[in-house]
Amino acid sequence: MGQLCSERARPISFAGGPSILPPEVLAEVQEAVGELGCSGQSVLELPFTGPGYAAIQDEAETDLRALLGVPPQYRVLFLQGGAYAQFRLVPINLLGPGECAAYVETGYWSARAITEAASVCRVVVAARALNRVPPPATWRIPDEAGYCHVTGNETADGVQLHHVPALERVALVGDLTADLLTGPIDIARFGLIYASAQKNLGAAGLTIVILREDLLGRGRAGIPGPLDYARQAANASRVNTPPVFAVFVAGRMLKWLRRQGGLTQAAARCRRRSETLYAAIEASNFYRCDVEPDDRSRISVCFHLADAGLEPDFLAEAQRRGLHHLRGHPARGGIRACLYNAMPESGAAALADFMAEFAHTHRAGG
Ligand SMILES: Cc1ncc(COP(=O)(O)O)c(C=O)c1O
Helix, strand or coil: CCCCHHHCCCCEECCCCCCCCCHHHHHHHHHHHHCCCCCCCCHHHCCCCCHHHHHHHHHHHHHHHHHHCCCCCEEEEEECCHHHHHHHHHHHHHCCCCCEEEEEECCHHHHHHHHHHHCCCCEEEEEECCCCCCCHHHCCCCCCEEEEEEECEECCCCEECCCCCCCCCCEEEEECCCCCCCCCCCHHHCCEEEEECCCCCCCCCCEEEEEEHHHCCCCCCCCCHHHCHHHHHHCCCCCCCCCHHHHHHHHHHHHHHHHCCHHHHHHHHHHHHHHHHHHHHHCCCCEECCCCHHHECCCEEEEEECCHHHHHHHHHHHHHCCEECCECCCCCCCEEEECCCCCCHHHHHHHHHHHHHHHHHHHCCC
16 A cells, blocks of 8 residues: 555645645545545546536536636636647637737747637737736727737746736636636636646646636637537536546645635735745845736746856755755746645745755855
């Protein structure tokens, strides 16, 4: 028998994803995989057409709706393909004839979303900025835009949209892959949001799409069934085999989040963890964060060492201390600490202590 996950000391992973999971959730998953309950089946063996899986998905949807306050006129879809697939699926499913798509470009992931969308529709960049979110009053959204797309958290750049604007004429679409369920949001400000699960909601393989009902069926004809929001909505996200295991893990994460006090508490934890690291960055000129203070991410803290030549030593020494996966996104370099929902506050504190010690040693020429 393997040791229960909660019993062994684990390195702290600051990876961009998949993220660490709470030990309680890992233990529950371990049990559900290995133990055959009264059904005599492991969760990995559940047929997706049976009542066992239907109950798992229904309960996950109920908990997701309760946590986020999803209004009744919104549908929740449990899909696959990751957020990356949504970069093209959103325009294909949402745009009617003659419509274009507006994008706010704030970093690496919104740029990827733009490139993918531009291969299937006309894209207009409504606003563009690096290291900050351009103020919504400056966004230039054309009249013929079918939606305006924002990236809630730029995971590679460390920029976060902290205030979701209320757009009047056009549906707001949000890639909330890195920030969904890290704090309360007003779903009614969005026409559609999407998020991969492997950062704040469990295992890779599941993509959540939440969309307003009136946006269903507006897209083009001939979309393959599993990728067609309207068909998935009409078939309880079971046009084909859904990611059964990832939905199960998401269900356990949602229960855990509710036990931890819901999204207000999740937001408070995000704030405390990130402030611990920003304070460590600001404590000396040894480290540098280029993001405007008001737009700094509470989920992915990106920074540089003033002497970039020391970054390999920083990463190697951090790893020796059990602080893993701190290398910045390959497109951006530097250091990145991702602080998803399961990150304990002690993890951020351990990293801040290490940063102070490393700065002290290397400033002193040690
Ligand atoms: C903001 C954002 N969008 C999209 C993606 C792509 O997600 P996936 O690899 O699940 O398709 C990522 C991955 O890190 C991300 O951070």
